Amino acid sequence: MFDPIEKLKAYVAHASVSADPAFAPHMAGARDFVGGLLSEIGFAVEYVPTALHPVVVAKRPARGEAAKTAPHVLIYGHYDVQPPDPLDLWETPPFEPQVRGSRIYGRGTADNKGPLMAHIAAVARLVEATPDLPLNLTFVVEGEEEIGSVNFKTFLREHRDKLAGADFIFMSDTGIPSPEQMVITVGLRGIASFEIALTNAAMDLHSGGHGGAILNPIQALAELCATLHTPDGRVNVPGFYDEVCEVEDWEREELRALDLNEADYAKFLGVSQFYTPPGYSPFEAVRFLPTLEFNGISGGYQGEGAKTVIPSVARAKVTCRLVAKQNPAAIKAQIFKTLRERAPAGLKMELLSQHDAEPYLVVPPGRSNTPADQSPRLAAGFRAVEAAVKEVWGGRPFYLREGGSVGLIADLKAELGLDAIMLGLFLPEDNLHAPNESFDLGIMQKGITTIETALRNMART
């Protein structure tokens, strides 16, 4: 009998921090644990090397002739976790998982070991109960999600044969707003990151001796950054919104049906008011609109008290969140052109391009703007999951875009042509990426049943 909670405890005990080379043995431990588990339940497991952490690929084709005709579901997960710092804020050690009340605590319990374990447990039950199920199953479990899936695109490109024939992705690495509301994420924002550095004098200067003679790069940077938004909060870069896809009525209705509360959201954020472009609620703005956000700014003296310096250089770190169908490279090119046009004369401006990710959008079947050419298998997959959710959750799932970026989803689409059905399993209070990360065991159990039911439904299509 497969006990998902005991398995999850053993899995979480592997401190698989991908960001820190010191954790390499634990990365290998987590990888072997997942591979071993999948092998135990009948999968052929392969560790595919990348430039850093291998990808676990585990396959279980349908038996006999069905292998050729049955749906092929690719289940994605990741075995790496965020660093556990700051350690002193944890109530129990991050890699000594502990069940307290209805929750299991430990780094990675929610992101992504618990949700992946729900998929493995569901599959274990399914293949034990119905070994002849006409369904091809492939797990792809990477070890670099928390460091931006840096080698995943290359893996997909070089090993597309290993994943050939898959119909769509089924996965759980997204959230739900409350234990009563199931969400299937259908859109993710893309990202375009860069840094602006403005340099004037060759060195930091004394502001007494030289103040008034030259343009202070902090002033120049503030003035430049201040041009990047209009007073109503839109991004003030020509062409920025040109490729933004229309928000369909059903999307706004879906959000309204979710019945989110602005006052609660403001309280959660600790803000006294929202700041969104006209015509968009905060819940809409974070999902449907692109942004130009300053993630960091620095220049001159930042310690205690005062130091009367005119700094040589000032910097700003910027990320744009992009929505379908904006292209990160094109947007970045337009922003750089705009910055060059607006930069003050005489200063040296460096624009350092950093990582990009494509936005992603899939439309569930039956919605007004579902593409006519949507694959019947994908449509059937959505229906299979919806039916399972109704059965287990007692109500239909909400189909929502999210504001975050998960580049690997767009990579899977770009490299393999596969869309993803993203069944949310973690809650806002799960503390992802933070101390005392935990996962709700009730949600986990419902998740396992939902996934098992969904897969069984898929096998019928």
Add this chain to the structure above:
Amino acid sequence: MFDPIEKLKAYVAHASVSADPAFAPHMAGARDFVGGLLSEIGFAVEYVPTALHPVVVAKRPARGEAAKTAPHVLIYGHYDVQPPDPLDLWETPPFEPQVRGSRIYGRGTADNKGPLMAHIAAVARLVEATPDLPLNLTFVVEGEEEIGSVNFKTFLREHRDKLAGADFIFMSDTGIPSPEQMVITVGLRGIASFEIALTNAAMDLHSGGHGGAILNPIQALAELCATLHTPDGRVNVPGFYDEVCEVEDWEREELRALDLNEADYAKFLGVSQFYTPPGYSPFEAVRFLPTLEFNGISGGYQGEGAKTVIPSVARAKVTCRLVAKQNPAAIKAQIFKTLRERAPAGLKMELLSQHDAEPYLVVPPGRSNTPADQSPRLAAGFRAVEAAVKEVWGGRPFYLREGGSVGLIADLKAELGLDAIMLGLFLPEDNLHAPNESFDLGIMQKGITTIETALRNMART
């Protein structure tokens, strides 16, 4: 025979770093050295305690009845020095002074031990050659100049009786542009320091999940800071220039006579162009105009690469340099009022007031805007110094304002009503506050002769 170079070496060997309590014994060493030296040449020395480092007060009244009628010159200096860091950039240890070529190297050689030693040596010669000189002399040598003369104003207020009867200050803690050009500094800019902090959300937020819903405090800060200057580089705060004193024609002529070269200055700073309000050269702007300068800005992530955060708070450090007759408190109040009017709705703005210093201006006698009530003793002092400079330097001194702030000069004026005759002795290449600080021994010798001659001239008035 008083050997100023040997004395200076012994003086510099005391590592009198006022900023660091670990150097306290060396502070005491430097203080005792100065006191001992002044005692040796006939001064009555007193160490006046303050909340931190004592002030050396040394008096030598004119002999007999002349004490009541002779001019009373107060010579200011400081026995503390800047910290020597970074130590590895020094060619010889900072507190093992060494003569190489025509220079003496070591921390404090130029700021202010060498120039003060020039005054002591000049006085030593003078009183040895002419013990009956009708001149009252008082040295005031403080130990906190490098930490902003934090207790000096209180010292002046509490011990004004010790300095009673002084006619003016004579001192050397300012610079000259070249070995051929003597400058008497007649103006210093004041300062008004503060910090702006803009806070929105209660914590740093993920820019994926929440970007687009709230105003980013970096954006808000950039937009706020960008309102503080007009496109032509003036400070955009109502009333900011109201009290700025007119620049007299003779001041502009004096600067032109100095024949400073803009291309050389730009090269020295490493800038490709200057940025001054219309009608002011860079040399004029730093002396005659007030500024609002950003000394530091910070917010969000500042490390390598990207971190997709909307910070909770963003901060800017600001100092205004002020010119006569601007009042730091009034200017700061006006800026704070303006910032509050312009601050974005919904964010929390904190304005943290930091230190202030008054601007200072004295007009040498015979200039068009010399106050009618200028003391005859001060006017005679200026003439005495000018005659000495002509004799030793072969040309008249330039009377210039400087862009920096030396609050103690304004404090001496405010507390004792005394103006200062500031004879420059250090050169741009002396590396004040930097590694390999040094002092030109040729300038020192000429300085001693100039000071001796000037004091002798003063005694005749």
